Amino acid sequence: MSTVWLITGANRGLGLELTTQLLAASLSNEIIATCRTPAAATDLHKLQASEMGRVHVVPLDVGSEQSMRDSVKYVSDILGDRGLDYLYNNAAINPAFDSPFDFDYAQLLEVLQTNLGAPALLGELYYPFLLRGSKKTIVNVSTGLASLGLDCGPKCTSYSISKCALNMLTYKQAKTRVDFTCICMDPGWVKTPLGGEGAVLETTESAAGILGVIARLTPADSGKFWRYNGTQHPW
Ligand SMILES: NC(=O)c1ccc[n+]([C@@H]2O[C@H](COP(=O)([O-])OP(=O)(O)OC[C@H]3O[C@@H](n4cnc5c(N)ncnc54)[C@H](OP(=O)(O)O)[C@@H]3O)[C@@H](O)[C@H]2O)c1
Incomplete structure (x- = not known):
């Protein structure tokens, strides 16, 4: 019996590393x-070729409703x-170091659409598939920047606004499905294009930590704001 994961933005960065480790x-x-x-997803196609039948490459632009x-x-x-066991909402953008009095309105809406919408x-679309799965787990990838408590x-x-709202969605x-496990996950500050200059973690370490946390999850852990290392963030 397979455990089925759907991961968005799986062609590079943390999404690719999670796919590889799983x-x-x-x-x-x-x-x-x-x-x-x-x-253009060369690395994913290599994985697909070497892991016959266990990788399905599916087109999904999270910026497009269609x-x-x-x-x-x-x-x-x-x-x-069959059902879906894990929905892993990984794809996201962080196009600007903007501030509340100096931001691009169209870009704000694009970030909200991509990271929250x-x-x-x-x-919602994969809810019927999750209902048929055995794990019934949604992981919404967040960030420490979404924590009010971390200041x-x-x-x-x-x-930060988009991920803070994503936390509330989670x-x-x-609270809507107490038989599901729905969590926010902060992968840490990771060396990817999105992580940018100064990031401290390799994708391998972050992904291994995330998968360890997910493996230990129970429904009692639902609705919480987890870090890759198994600690929790304040909201
Ligand atoms: N790296 C960090 O330090 C850090 C810290 C906190 C949270 N996070 C979170 O971790 C997650 C993964 O980030 P990462 O560091 O791995 O970033 P990344 O290397 O920049 O990768 C981002 C991924 O999202 C995909 N993506 C962006 N827009 C998309 C769209 N419209 N449709 C489909 N896919 C799209 C990208 O695909 P393309 O190749 O097509 O662009 C890429 O696969 C994100 O949710 C991010 O917010 C990262």
Whole structure:
């Protein structure tokens, strides 16, 4: 019996590393690795070739409502009557070090659509598949910048707002379905294009930590704001 994961933005960065580690961790893991440009997802196609049948590369642009809706048909064809165990909302953007009195309005809306609207819609679209899965788990990838309690200051205003709202979405999902496990996950400050200058963690360390936390989750852990190392952030 497979454990099926759907991961957004799986073509590079943390999404790719999580896909790689899940495939290595257990032969039962099957990954629906989504990305906006499958033709350019060279690393994913290499994984697909070496892990026959356990990786499905599916087009999914989280900036497009139509693409998100269209992805359901692909996934439905892959799963048949089977359920989805994990929805892992990883894809996100952080295009600016903006501040509350100096930001680009169109960019703010794009960040909200990508980092909040997409995980919300994907949660709704894949809810029937999660109902049929055994793990019933949604991981919404957040950041320490979304924590009010950490008092991170004004930097990355649009990104922080979007992830703070994503945390509230996660809380609402957890309270709506107490038989689901819905969490926010901060991967730490990781050496990827999004992490930028000064990041301290390798993707390997962050992904290994995240998968360890997820493996230990129970429904009692739902609605919480986890870090990759198993500690929790204040809201
Ligand atoms: N790195 C950090 O320090 C850090 C810290 C806290 C939280 N996070 C979170 O961790 C997650 C992964 O970030 P990362 O560091 O791995 O970033 P990354 O290396 O920049 O990768 C971002 C991924 O998101 C995808 N993506 C962006 N817009 C998309 C769209 N419209 N449709 C589909 N995919 C899209 C990218 O695909 P393309 O290749 O097509 O652009 C890429 O696969 C994000 O949710 C981020 O907010 C990261």
